[in-house]
Amino acid sequence: MSTHTQEVAGQPEEEGRRDTARLDHGRPRVNQEHVRDLIVALGDPNHPLHSQAVNDLVDIGAPAVPMLAAALAPNYPWLTSYRAAEALAQIGDGRASGALINALRHPNSNVRWSAVRALSEVGDTRTLLALRRVVQEDRGKTSWGESVADTAQLALDRLQSRSALFRFSEPIKTALVFVAMLAVLAFASTRVQALRGELDRTGEPIPVLAAAPDVDETATPEETEVAEAAPAVTPTPEPSLVPTPEVVGRVTTNSNIRSGPGANNPVIGSAKTGDELILLAESGDWYHVRLGQNVSPNARIEGGEGYILKALVQAAGASLPAASPAP
Numbered sequence: 001m002s003t004h005t006q007e008v009a010g011q012p013e014e015e016g017r018r019d020t021a022r023l024d025h026g027r028p029r030v031n032q033e034h035v036r037d038l039i040v041a042l043g044d045p046n047h048p049l050h051s052q053a054v055n056d057l058v059d060i061g062a063p064a065v066p067m068l069a070a071a072l073a074p075n076y077p078w079l080t081s082y083r084a085a086e087a088l089a090q091i092g093d094g095r096a097s098g099a100l101i102n103a104l105r106h107p108n109s110n111v112r113w114s115a116v117r118a119l120s121e122v123g124d125t126r127t128l129l130a131l132r133r134v135v136q137e138d139r140g141k142t143s144w145g146e147s148v149a150d151t152a153q154l155a156l157d158r159l160q161s162r163s164a165l166f167r168f169s170e171p172i173k174t175a176l177v178f179v180a181m182l183a184v185l186a187f188a189s190t191r192v193q194a195l196r197g198e199l200d201r202t203g204e205p206i207p208v209l210a211a212a213p214d215v216d217e218t219a220t221p222e223e224t225e226v227a228e229a230a231p232a233v234t235p236t237p238e239p240s241l242v243p244t245p246e247v248v249g250r251v252t253t254n255s256n257i258r259s260g261p262g263a264n265n266p267v268i269g270s271a272k273t274g275d276e277l278i279l280l281a282e283s284g285d286w287y288h289v290r291l292g293q294n295v296s297p298n299a300r301i302e303g304g305e306g307y308i309l310k311a312l313v314q315a316a317g318a319s320l321p322a323a324s325p326a327p
Contacts, residue, residue, distance in 0.1 A: 043080030069099035078108040089118035109140030120155035247279040249315030257306040261286035269301035281323035288323040
């Protein structure tokens, strides 16, 4: 590059040094003199580093961005600005967007064309407006015949399609996450549904209506009075198969005891926290039980045996036979 060109380019390079010191704070320091030498080589075909200058600047990456952005100014040789935009496109640093947008008004159409191509790689939201202006107003062509406006239209189409894809993909990802959460919640709900239903009913036992005794209509009043005064006879439950030795569990919270293994079966008794139960068998999520020896005064089971939800009983390592189907 000539001495006159170096003098003209001196002020933007000084500004680039200040920008680099500010923007690259905390990054590993690079040889600023080497970066400046590479930028000079961009526009000087006779410079020994001319052919590899773009690749070397891309390898340096972000620390070279401020100087490359400054090299887009009109007071640099057009070839320097043209190739600086090419290097910025490959680095892809968004900090160069403002300088590239300003380069869309560069007096040289070759530089404007290169800036359009770079913005399609590193542009931000301002890029769409700037490219629309180029499509409508720029009638320039490169020295090899490429239309700046046509290239801007291609870049605009690419950025708009990328933006549309991003807008559509975000709701889809959100919907997929929502569906996955629903699936997890549904799975968990099926596991705790029986426990939740049983806990909702915990408290005072639901009263059980006893069947009215049969009345002999032919009996005399005296016979009826004697029959009513006689104590009720509780039917003796049939003996159940009890594992030997007995498996004992303890109730972890106030619970209802039902006539069968399911929350839809009638309540036939109740047990309090800490009551001892003899575990006779198991049926799915339910234990077939009878009261043990250490129970509270209010513990009861109509008929002597019933079913309680497994989750409400502490019975570590219990191994029980399967309960016979309820008659």
